[in-house]
Amino acid sequence: MLKTEFQFANIRVSPCTVLSPMAGVTDAPFRRLCRVLAGNRMGLLVSEFVSTDGTSPFVLKNHKQLKFYPEERPFGIQIFGRSPERMAYAAQVLETLKPDYIEVNAGCPVPKVAGKGGGAGLLKDLPRLQKILAEVKKSIAIPMTLKCRIGWDENSINVMETLKIAEGEGADMLTVHGRTRVQGYNGFANWDLIGQVAAAAKIPVVGNGDVSSVQFALDCLEKYAICGVSIGRGAMHNPWLFGEIADALEGKLPRKISAKEVCEIFKIYYGFMMDENTSTPFGALGRLKQLAARLCKGFEPDSSEFRQRVLTSQSPEELFENAGRFSEFAQSNGITFTPERLVNLNGRKEDTVSFERQFK
Structure with missing residues (x-):
């Protein structure tokens, strides 16, 4: 039977879709647009990711992207950085905004983040990631989740180790983007590997990567042990997608967007x-x-x-x-x-997974 909702910690997510955080895109106006177009059937929402790095203490007034509305719940705030102490302190401060959960980012591939040891850079230093999760977990009373990629490159696929660390440090959910950091957004996400992680996990696992159509989302939910799908660039090409998936899960006939x-x-x-x-x-x-x-x-x-x-x-x-x-x-x-015809969201025709070094 096709999954329509899931739960992590005390949070119920229905329908089983997540809007992936994208810097400079998924702020309150864009989330509101998707939510209205979906008839308020969005599942789970996450803030744009928030940096905890720097030399000065973390203060809320420096992060205007943190605003969210009551109707967006359940809502999470995603943080990134390389310092366990700063990540924990930021999580503690952000908890005062009363989000439903805090998410740790171990997936951002951009050089100014990953190159400095944050985001996907943590996949090269799993002991540091473990320390971050431990410190963040201790600092907050609300649920903690983790988002990661499958590894740094094709020679260091370590998502299973990341899963074990997440479970061991009390993460309540794991979202896996099925690409390596070196891939960036090239090639295709490895959904078979996402499925293996979900099958082995003791916590809910959400799959992320290339979800650009209703059929792709339904196929992944049916084929793999994931609890839900996370949608990023697919929402930029088709902000109606969440509503279309919700319709399908409710058994409604598809309709064409004019x-x-x-x-x-x-x-x-x-x-x-x-x-x-x-x-x-x-x-x-x-x-x-x-x-x-x-x-x-x-x-x-x-x-x-x-x-x-x-x-x-x-x-x-x-x-x-x-x-x-x-x-x-x-x-x-x-x-x-007809956005569902788009297979590759980068604008180039690709039919194989490329591990070309996208970032220098």
Whole structure:
């Protein structure tokens, strides 16, 4: 029987989907957009990841991305860093915001994080990761979770060791991204390995990587012992995906997202950004174009008209106008929105797993 929900510690997650934290993307306005489009059926939400590194003490006012709404619960805050003491102190401070859980990041691959020993860099120093988990666990009363990759590179796949450490230090859940740090986001996630971890685990395991369609999510939930799926870049290409998965889990028939619906979400997203009072219209325009660049890949047979009109807009108002014009153009020319056809979310055709060194 297909899994529809799960529980870790005292937290019930229904439906069994998670919005993966993405820096500069999954702030309150984007989470709100996905939540509205899903009819509030989001499962589990996580903050953008928060750095605990630095020379000065961790203070909340320096981290504006921490705002969340009561309706987003269950909600977690993800932290990264290399110092067990600083990670524990930050977790203790963040607990005052009353999130439902704290998540430790051992998966971020970017050089300024992993290269300094945080994020995926911890996979090269498992004793340090173990110490971080132990100290964070001692410092908070709410549940603690861990997100990791399968290893640093293809010669050091150590996710099973990471699982044992997580269980031993009291982690309540593990999310596994099925790529190595060296892979970055190239190639495809190793879901068979994610499945092996989930089958061996004594704690709930969530799978992450390449979840860009309802069918892929359902296949993973059916084939592997995971408790849920975590969706990152797939949500940028299709922010309706959470609602579509929820529909499928509820036994509802799938429906097509029209080009008109796609073109209408820019005003909604813009309104959410302005509600936060943390962005200027020009800054919001950049975020609108960021979303548009992903969405345009889902149009077929041709998205050049959408790209040209929307991505060259000089103001939010001009973008809204151009999106409206494209909506009419799409309707009269039979252009549809079918993001589920996207296999590789990096824009290149890939049919093998590449361990090419993406980061220098």
